Amino acid sequence: MAEVMELNYTVSNEDFTRAGEASSDVKKKLKQLGVSPEAIRKVAIALYEGEINMIIHAYGGQIKVTISEEMITLVLADRGPGIADIEKAMQAGYSTAPDKVRSLGFGAGMGLPNMKKNSDTMDIKTELGVGTTVTMTINL
Amino acid sequence: MKVYELGNMDDFELLSISKDTDITGVFCCDLLSIAMGKAPAGSAWVTVMANVNTLAVASLTDVACIILAEDVTFDNSLIEKAKEEGIAVFKTKKPIFDAALLINNSL
Ligand SMILES: Nc1ncnc2c1ncn2[C@@H]1O[C@H](COP(=O)(O)OP(=O)(O)OP(=O)(O)O)[C@@H](O)[C@H]1O
Ligand SMILES: [Mg+2]
Numbered sequence: 001m002a003e004v005m006e007l008n009y010t011v012s013n014e015d016f017t018r019a020g021e022a023s024s025d026v027k028k029k030l031k032q033l034g035v036s037p038e039a040i041r042k043v044a045i046a047l048y049e050g051e052i053n054m055i056i057h058a059y060g061g062q063i064k065v066t067i068s069e070e071m072i073t074l075v076l077a078d079r080g081p082g083i084a085d086i087e088k089a090m091q092a093g094y095s096t097a098p099d100k101v102r103s104l105g106f107g108a109g110m111g112l113p114n115m116k117k118n119s120d121t122m123d124i125k126t127e128l129g130v131g132t133t134v135t136m137t138i139n140l
Numbered sequence: 141m142k143v144y145e146l147g148n149m150d151d152f153e154l155l156s157i158s159k160d161t162d163i164t165g166v167f168c169c170d171l172l173s174i175a176m177g178k179a180p181a182g183s184a185w186v187t188v189m190a191n192v193n194t195l196a197v198a199s200l201t202d203v204a205c206i207i208l209a210e211d212v213t214f215d216n217s218l219i220e221k222a223k224e225e226g227i228a229v230f231k232t233k234k235p236i237f238d239a240a241l242l243i244n245n246s247l
Contacts, residue, residue: 020196027200037181044200045176052173052193105189108171117177 049111156222190214
C-alpha cells in the first residue's frame with residue numbers, strides 16, 4: 001500500500017475559535033488530491049466531530065491523518081478523562097456536554113454516531129483517567 | 141435561486157460576501173452535530189446559532205449560505221471570519237420557519 005501523505009495536527013484545549021481547523025485543512029488537501037466529494041464529506045464530518053470531542057470532553061490532543069491509495073485513516077488521541085461506557089456514549093442523544101458548550105450548539109449527542117456513520121471502520125480505545133484514541137478509516 | 145438573489149429580497153440582509161452558487165434546498169437546525177450530519181450540500185441553512193462553530197459546520201458541509209434568523213445578536217468577528225473563509229451569511233428578523241418558507245417559495 002503506497003502511502004501518499006501523512007498529516008499531523010495538534011488540537012489545543014478549549015479553543016473553540018480554532019475548532020475545525022484540522023478538518024478544514026484536511027478537506028482542502030483532499031480536494032487538491034482529487035478525492036471524491038462523497039469521501040471528502042465523510043472525512044470532514046468524522047474528523048470535525050472527533051476534533052470537537054477532543055476539545056469539549058478532553059483537553060485537546062493529537063490528530064494523525066494518513067492518506068493512501070485505498071483509504072484515509074484518522075487517528076485522534078487525547079489524554080482526557082476517558083469514556084466510562086463506550087456503548088452508552090455511542091447512543092444517539094447521549095451527551096455529558098456542560099451547559100457552557102450546549103449554549104454554543106453542541107451536546108446533541110450525535111457526534112460519535114456521526115463518526116460511526118461516516119466511517120467504514122471505527123475503533124475506540126479508552127482508559128479512565130488516561131485518555132481516548134479513536135481510529136477511523138474511510139475507504140476510497 | 142442563486143445565493144446573491146437572496147440579498148435582493150426585502151427580509152434578508154447580506155452580512156459577508158455574496159456568491160453566484162445555486163441554493164438547492166433549505167435546512168433548519170440549531171444543534172451543530174445534527175446539522176453536521178444532515179445539512180445537504182448546496183442548501184440554505186437557517187439557524188439562530190451564531191458563532192464560529194456555525195461557520196466551521198457550514199464550510200465542512202458545503203451549504204450554500206447561512207441565514208441567521210430571529211434577529212439574533214452575534215459578534216462582528218464572526219462576519220470577519222465568514223468573509224475570510226468565503227462563506228455567505230445573511231440575517232433576517234423573521235423566525236426560522238418563516239425565513240425558511242420564504243426561501244423555499246423562491247427556489
Ligand atoms: N474524547 C472523549 N473523551 C472523553 N469523553 C468523550 C470523548 N468523546 C466523547 N465522549 C463522551 O461521549 C459522549 C457522546 O459524545 P458525542 O460526540 O456523541 O456527543 P456530544 O459531544 O456530547 O454532543 P455533540 O457531539 O452532539 O455536540 C460525550 O458527551 C462524552 O461523555
Ligand atoms: Mg461530540
